[in-house]
Every structure is written in C-alpha cells, then in structure tokens.
Amino acid sequence: MKNMKLALIQQQCGADKEQNLRSTCVQIEQAAQSGANVVVLVELHSGLYFCQHQDTACFNQAETIPGPTTEILAQAARDNQVVVVASLFEKRAPGLYHNTAVVFETDGSIAGIYRKMHIPDDPGYNEKFYFTPGDLGFNPIKTSAGVLGVMVCWDQWYPEAARLMTLAGAEVLIYPTAIGWDPDDSKTEQQRQLDAWHTIQRSHAIANGIHIAAANRIGFEPDPSGHTHGAQFWGNSFIAGPQGEILAHASADKAEIISAGIDLQRTEETRRIWPFLRDRRIDAYAELTKRFRL
Amino acid sequence: MKNMKLALIQQQCGADKEQNLRSTCVQIEQAAQSGANVVVLVELHSGLYFCQHQDTACFNQAETIPGPTTEILAQAARDNQVVVVASLFEKRAPGLYHNTAVVFETDGSIAGIYRKMHIPDDPGYNEKFYFTPGDLGFNPIKTSAGVLGVMVCWDQWYPEAARLMTLAGAEVLIYPTAIGWDPDDSKTEQQRQLDAWHTIQRSHAIANGIHIAAANRIGFEPDPSGHTHGAQFWGNSFIAGPQGEILAHASADKAEIISAGIDLQRTEETRRIWPFLRDRRIDAYAELTKRFRL
Numbered sequence: 169m170k171n172m173k174l175a176l177i178q179q180q181c182g183a184d185k186e187q188n189l190r191s192t193c194v195q196i197e198q199a200a201q202s203g204a205n206v207v208v209l210v211e212l213h214s215g216l217y218f219c220q221h222q223d224t225a226c227f228n229q230a231e232t233i234p235g236p237t238t239e240i241l242a243q244a245a246r247d248n249q250v251v252v253v254a255s256l257f258e259k260r261a262p263g264l265y266h267n268t269a270v271v272f273e274t275d276g277s278i279a280g281i282y283r284k285m286h287i288p289d290d291p292g293y294n295e296k297f298y299f300t301p302g303d304l305g306f307n308p309i310k311t312s313a314g315v316l317g318v319m320v321c322w323d324q325w326y327p328e329a330a331r332l333m334t335l336a337g338a339e340v341l342i343y344p345t346a347i348g349w350d351p352d353d354s355k356t357e358q359q360r361q362l363d364a365w366h367t368i369q370r371s372h373a374i375a376n377g378i379h380i381a382a383a384n385r386i387g388f389e390p391d392p393s394g395h396t397h398g399a400q401f402w403g404n405s406f407i408a409g410p411q412g413e414i415l416a417h418a419s420a421d422k423a424e425i426i427s428a429g430i431d432l433q434r435t436e437e438t439r440r441i442w443p444f445l446r447d448r449r450i451d452a453y454a455e456l457t458k459r460f461r462l
Numbered sequence: 463m464k465n466m467k468l469a470l471i472q473q474q475c476g477a478d479k480e481q482n483l484r485s486t487c488v489q490i491e492q493a494a495q496s497g498a499n500v501v502v503l504v505e506l507h508s509g510l511y512f513c514q515h516q517d518t519a520c521f522n523q524a525e526t527i528p529g530p531t532t533e534i535l536a537q538a539a540r541d542n543q544v545v546v547v548a549s550l551f552e553k554r555a556p557g558l559y560h561n562t563a564v565v566f567e568t569d570g571s572i573a574g575i576y577r578k579m580h581i582p583d584d585p586g587y588n589e590k591f592y593f594t595p596g597d598l599g600f601n602p603i604k605t606s607a608g609v610l611g612v613m614v615c616w617d618q619w620y621p622e623a624a625r626l627m628t629l630a631g632a633e634v635l636i637y638p639t640a641i642g643w644d645p646d647d648s649k650t651e652q653q654r655q656l657d658a659w660h661t662i663q664r665s666h667a668i669a670n671g672i673h674i675a676a677a678n679r680i681g682f683e684p685d686p687s688g689h690t691h692g693a694q695f696w697g698n699s700f701i702a703g704p705q706g707e708i709l710a711h712a713s714a715d716k717a718e719i720i721s722a723g724i725d726l727q728r729t730e731e732t733r734r735i736w737p738f739l740r741d742r743r744i745d746a747y748a749e750l751t752k753r754f755r756l
Binding site for chain 1: 582584599620623626654655657668669706735736737744745748750751753754
C-alpha cells in the first residue's frame with residue numbers, strides 16, 4: 169500500500185509572478201522537508217485572481233504548458249523529490265485559454281494535466297470570459313505517490329465530478345481553489361457560504377469513501393473594475409478523510425502549510441462498512457446527462 | 463408561490479402495529495394543529511425495524527398499497543387536511559416486496575408512491591433480503607402543498623438520487639429514515655457516522671439549491687437473531703435550507719415533532735448566486751451510468 173503524505177500550501181498571491189513563484193518554491197521545499205510527498209498549490213497561484221474583472225490584457229498572463237512557469241515548478245518538484253499539483257492559466261492557442269492544473273512527477277516531468285471542467289461566472293468571478301471549459305473529462309492523474317483526482321475550484325460543487333474521478337480510480341480528490349467572501353455580504357451569509365463549501369467537499373469524501381483536499385488562497389484583492397468591493401479569499405484549506413472527518417484545517421487568513429497522511433487502508437475499511445459503490449442504481453442514472461428533466 | 467410548512471415526526475416504533483399507527487395519527491393531528499401542511503413519518507413506522515434479522519415470517523407484516531394501513535393514514539390526512547409522507551413495507555405480489563413511501567393528499571387520496579431505489583445490506587440492516595429494489599425511478603410526487611422529492615433512507619447517501627429528483631422539479635427532498643448506532647462502535651466512530659449523515663444530506667441541499675428533510679426513528683431495538691447487539695436509532699431528524707443551513711434539528715433520543723417553512727424564494731435566490739445547475743457538464747457525465755470506469 170502506498171504511503172501518501174499530502175501538504176497544502178495556503179498562500180497569498182500578488183501581482184509579481186516571479187516573486188509568487190519564488191515564494192511558492194520555498195514553501196514546496198519546506199513541505200517536502202517536513203515529509204510531504206505530494207504538495208498542492210492554490211488556484212492560479214502565480215498571480216492575482218484577475219477574473220474579478222474582464223480585461224483582454226490579462227490574457228498576456230497565460231502561458232503554454234510546458235512553458236516558463238512549468239519549468240520553474242518542474243525544477244522545484246525535482247529538487248525536492250515531490251509530486252507537485254500546480255494551477256496555471258494555460259494558453260493553448262490564440263483565443264483558446266484554460267484554467268489548468270498541472271501535476272509534476274518527482275523527476276520534474278509532467279505526469280498529467282486537468283483542464284477545469286465547470287466554469288463559474290458571477291460578479292467578481294468572470295471566469296467564462298477567460299477560460300474555455302475543459303475538454304479532457306474527469307480523469308485522475310497517475311503519479312509515483314498515488315492516483316490523484318485533481319480538479320479545480322468550481323468543480324468542488326459538483327458531486328458528478330467527484331464520482332467520476334472516484335470511478336476512474338482516484339485515490340484522493342484534490343482541489344486547488346480561489347474562493348472568497350464578498351465584503352458586502354453579511355457575516356451570517358459569509359459563514360453559511362464557508363460552511364457550505366466545507367460541507368459539499370466533505371460530502372464527496374463521504375459519498376465516495378475517499379480522502380479530499382482543498383488548497384485555497386488568502387488575502388484581500390481589490391476589484392480593478394470597481395464593480396464589486398473585491399474579494400476576501402477565505403483560506404480554510406483542509407484535508408478530510410473518507411467519512412468526511414477533518415484531518416487538517418488551516419486558518420482563514422494566515423499563510424501556512426497543512427498536511428495529512430492519505431491512508432488508503434481507511435478507504436478500504438470505510439467502503440466495506442459503507443459500500444455505496446456497490447449499490448449505485450446505474451440502471452436508473454441515465455438522465456443525469458440531461459440539463460433538466462421537465 | 464406556495465407556502466409549505468413541513469413537520470417531521472421523530473418517534474419510537476414498537477412491535478404493535480395498531481398502537482404505532484394510533485400514536486402516529488395523534489402526532490399527525492398535533493403537527494397539523496401547529497400549522498404544518500406536510501407531515502413526514504419515519505421509515506417503516508408501523509413496526510419494529512425487522513431488517514435486523516432475516517426471518518420469512520416478517521413478510522407477513524407487509525401490506526398491499528392501498529391496504530389497511532394506508533386506509534388509516536389516508537383518514538389522518540383527510541381529517542387533518544394535511545399531506546402525509548408515510549413509509550410502508552409493501553406487498554406487491556407473493557415473493558415481491560418493496561420499501562415504499564406513500565404520499566397522501568389532503569383529501570386522503572394517494573398522490574403517489576416511491577419505491578426505495580438504493581437498498582442497503584450490512585450487519586443489522588438485512589434489507590436486500592426483504593426489499594426488491596424500486597422500479598419507479600427518481601420522480602417527485604406532486605401535491606397541493608408542493609412537489610415532493612420523496613426518497614427513503616439509504617438513498618440519502620447518493621448524490622445521483624438527489625440530483626435526479628431536483629432535475630425533475632422537486633421543490634424539497636424528503637427522506638423517511640431508520641438509521642442508528644451499532645452499540646459496539648466507539649463513541650468517536652458513532653459521532654463520525656452521525657456527522658457524515660448530516661453532512662451528506664446537507665450537501666444535497668447545497669448541490670441542488672433545495673431544502674431537504676430527514677425524519678429518523680429513535681430508541682433501542684434488540685437484534686432478534688442475536689448476531690449484533692441491536693441498533694440505537696439516533697434520531698437527529700432535521701430540516702435544512704438550500705445552502706445546507708439547519709432550520710430545525712431534533713434530539714438523539716426524544717419523541718418530538720420539528721418543523722420549518724419551505725421558502726421557495728430562498729431556492730430561487732440561492733440558485734441565482736450559486737447557479738450550479740447552469741454549469742453542469744452534461745456532455746461529460748455519461749459514465750455516471752458505469753459501475754466503475756476501470
């Protein structure tokens with residue numbers, strides 16, 4: 169049985185790409201030195217969360233994969249002999265961009281990529297402007313440390329995505345994320361949203377008998393357009409076990425590295441007492457591919 | 463916009479069917495008098511949870527629908543002018559039995575039935591011995607009080623079921639339940655199970671922007687076979703709103719009626735800020751009908 173120790177790097181990201189990547193690489197090293205063999209970064213960690221506004225100049229931030237940023241991250245993976253789950257703004261072709269997770273092997277090679285499938289679009293999160301929905305489906309990425317069901321942010325809210333990754337053999341579900349509070353919302357609403365975010369992801373762990381991990385950014389980022397009052401990214405990165413139990417949990421506002429072991433024996437045992445996969449009514453699920461049934 | 467007030471009757475059930483039904487009818491009246499227009503009963507409320515053991519004599523407890531028990535419940539619905547969600551051991555034909563929810567209109571007519579689709583089977587819950595899996599699919603039941611997405615117990619653990627009900631226009635998800643602790647489990651494990659049970663159901667509310675309600679039984683019931691140390695049904699019936707927020711929550715061990723309003727405007731508003739239905743990747747979900755993808 170593989171022995172996976174997962175670390176999440178909860179960080180604030182600024183406008184300076186080089187500085188962000190330097191800081192990230194230092195933290196990858198720290199995580200590796202504390203025993204992690206898989207290190208997960210937050211969504212779009214090499215810059216500000218530019219989707220708060222719509223500006224064609226932001227497409228300049230995108231890079232090909234491989235490209236300069238993957239070279240730097242590959243080096244960090246190789247130097248520290250860890251698997252790294254990164255998140256980049258991918259330039260695939262002129263006018264064709266994705267929000268893409270890249271998984272690096274311990275030798276710095278690219279083990280696989282995942283292009284964000286579910287794309288949000290709401291005030292402060294104009295992602296449909298920037299990101300073409302992924303076309304690689306829900307397929308986990310095999311690494312020397314284990315089979316990683318890597319998805320990105322908005323995918324978190326979709327039980328279908330978690331299920332498909334599980335059915336394809338994922339050993340852990342991993343979500344780089346950038347989610348925050350709208351400063352205009354009441355404290356009550358903010359708390360409800362954070363709680364819902366934890367709850368839906370813990371439920372994927374439960375429904376599938378699998379560990380899950382979400383790495384979120386922190387810090388306030390103003391909205392350059394002035395249309396909203398900006399985003400207060402809420403941190404709260406966490407790792408949960410296959411009954412949804414919290415194994416590690418970060419603060420709302422501090423840069424920190426949290427980690428936990430991913431014990432596949434727990435998955436085995438949990439699925440024996442809660443054999444949900446056994447009883448799925450696959451004969452009755454066909455209409456899940458419908459937009460609505462009325 | 464309809465005005466639905468849902469009441470859950472959390473109760474202990476004994477071996478005496480007549481006595482159980484008398485007690486149930488009194489509580490339906492109480493719930494109606496306190497303003498509920500939909501009253502939900504626990505799973506298999508007319509008797510003990512006989513699935514702890516396998517005994518062919520238990521099939522004698524099954525009844526046709528309609529039958530003597532539905533007559534009594536229909537009368538209670540009519541007398542109190544409420545919609546009633548009941549749960550019965552259905553005899554459909556010799557050798558063909560279901561775990562069936564029956565929804566009564568305020569005039570006592572049967573608005574519809576739902577046959578439990580996902581059937582558990584584990585020590586103390588020998589349901590595959592008794593219940594043929596449902597063949598009616600996931601279709602909500604229209605009533606004068608609203609469109610009810612009625613499912614039963616083990617269905618609670620399946621996001622597919624909640625989604626299909628939502629896509630078919632359910633306005634609230636409702637689960638009659640009989641779930642309890644194994645006295646041999648540690649307190650920590652018991653707490654994790656209860657928490658997971660709340661979490662997975664609250665997640666259906668979140669994923670679908672819909673209210674959910676689960677009515678569970680209470681009390682200890684010994685295992686007639688002696689194979690286990692019986693079941694301590696854990697109560698904790700609850701109603702949650704479309705962000706998974708708890709609106710009403712019962713104790714672990716007391717017979718009680720809890721209720722909450724089902725505000726469809728909340729569904730409308732929640733789905734506007736969290737438009738998960740908009741972004742489902744129905745082009746990429748076909749393999750949800752597979753048992754496993756490897």
